[in-house]
Amino acid sequence: MRKRGAILKMVIIHILLVGFVFAVFLFATADKINARGVRQQVLEKQVALLIDSAVPGMEFAISKVNLNGVVHKVEIKGGAVLISVEGLSSIKGYPYFTPYDVGVREEEDKFVVMVG
Numbered sequence: 690m691r692k693r694g695a696i697l698k699m700v701i702i703h704i705l706l707v708g709f710v711f712a713v714f715l716f717a718t719a720d721k722i723n724a725r726g727v728r729q730q731v732l733e734k735q736v737a738l739l740i741d742s743a744v745p746g747m748e749f750a751i752s753k754v755n756l757n758g759v760v761h762k763v764e765i766k767g768g769a770v771l772i773s774v775e776g777l778s779s780i781k782g783y784p785y786f787t788p789y790d791v792g793v794r795e796e797e798d799k800f801v802v803m804v805g
Contacts, residue, residue: 728757729774733783736763736770736802740785743804750799763800765791 732751739749751772753760762773769782785791792803 725758725775725777729772729777729779730783732757732760732774733770733772733779736772737783737785740770740787740791740802740804743787743789745789745805747804748801750796750801752799754798760800763793763795763802765793765802 732755736751743749751760751763758775760772760774761776762771762778764771764779764782766782768786769784771779771782773779787804789804792805794801794803
């Protein structure tokens with residue numbers, strides 16, 4: 690009986706340790722993976738909403754270093770805003786709906802979106 694009890698205790702301890710290590714790994718990686726993607730989507734949506742509400746002749750700047758991370762690239766393609774944040778490239782972007790021409794120019798410390 691003692692041998693069975695000892696084996697059962699060892700199995701329970703191993704299961705708990707493996708579960709603990711798995712949980713720590715899961716929480717550590719989930720935070721890092723989701724944070725960049727969410728920041729990128731938020732920034733794309735904000736820029737698309739600004740474009741939607743802009744009138745011809747308006748310009749607005751996107752700082753390369755902002756609350757959503759370091760912005761590497763801003764593109765306007767096929768009616769969508771594509772922003773690369775902290776090395777994470779945008780795949781489909783966020784659509785905007787405006788009848789005006791939209792362009793982007795890069796300056797030293799910012800990207801300028803022009804609506805005209």
